[in-house]
Amino acid sequence: AQTVTQSQPEMSVQEAETVTLSCTYDTSESDYYLFWYKQPPSRQMILVIRQEAYKQQNATENRFSVNFQKAAKSFSLKISDSQLGDAAMYFCAYRAMNRDDKIIFGKGTRLHILP
Amino acid sequence: DTEVTQTPKHLVMGMTNKKSLKCEQHMGHRAMYWYKQKAKKPPELMFVYSYEKLSINESVPSRFSPECPNSSLLNLHLHALQPEDSALYLCASSQGADSSYEQYFGPGTRLTVT
Numbered sequence: 436a437q438t439v440t441q442s443q444p445e446m447s448v449q450e451a452e453t454v455t456l457s458c459t460y461d462t463s464e465s466d467y468y469l470f471w472y473k474q475p476p477s478r479q480m481i482l483v484i485r486q487e488a489y490k491q492q493n494a495t496e497n498r499f500s501v502n503f504q505k506a507a508k509s510f511s512l513k514i515s516d517s518q519l520g521d522a523a524m525y526f527c528a529y530r531a532m533n534r535d536d537k538i539i540f541g542k543g544t545r546l547h548i549l550p
Numbered sequence: 551d552t553e554v555t556q557t558p559k560h561l562v563m564g565m566t567n568k569k570s571l572k573c574e575q576h577m578g579h580r581a582m583y584w585y586k587q588k589a590k591k592p593p594e595l596m597f598v599y600s601y602e603k604l605s606i607n608e609s610v611p612s613r614f615s616p617e618c619p620n621s622s623l624l625n626l627h628l629h630a631l632q633p634e635d636s637a638l639y640l641c642a643s644s645q646g647a648d649s650s651y652e653q654y655f656g657p658g659t660r661l662t663v664t
Contacts, residue, residue, distance in 0.1 A: 541592065
């Protein structure tokens with residue numbers, strides 16, 4: 436069975452600094468998607484970034500980038516120039532490709548931004 | 551318009567009540583989802599509707615009854631709930647149920663069962 440592990444329940448970062456959130460996963464599949472979702476205190480969950488496992492290039496979206504290590508089954512999220520609006524719960528997630536399988540979420544990392 | 555709306559925002563109900571949660575999207579999506587999220591936990595999938603047909607039921611108790619009247623609407627009917635059913639109920643939609651499509655989440659309904 437696929438699993439997603441986020442080992443950092445909470446993290447804090449100073450505003451304007453860089454922070455990295457860790458995620459590891461386990462799967463026997465070769466094709467899959469990995470995601471980072473953000474859920475601010477107002478609750479609406481949004482997709483921050485997505486990585487296709489067949490792509491070697493790490494995905495980036497503005498200040499958000501990932502370090503995808505397929506062999507190590509590691510998928511960390513780096514947030515550069517942290518802003519107060521980045522404070523949220525961040526969920527790492529996995530989904531098998533080309534199927535209707537459900538999204539497997541990690542337990543989440545609560546990120547605090549210190550002014 | 552990339553919005554999924556949910557009503558009500560908050561709901562308090564007794565264990566003998568019957569109530570419904572409503573979810574709506576106008577993005578032309580053909581897959582819609584119900585998730586349950588307890589505090590400080592990730593969302594747990596409950597149901598998936600694909601092309602208005604129930605395609606996944608994650609062994610949810612029968613006191614939760616989903617309904618998809620049309621491609622834009624998804625309801626969750628609640629009856630005889632237990633206090634442990636108190637949670638945030640999230641709706642999501644995607645272009646299709648295949649994993650290549652991004653899921654868009656609504657803001658949720660905060661349910662309290664007394």
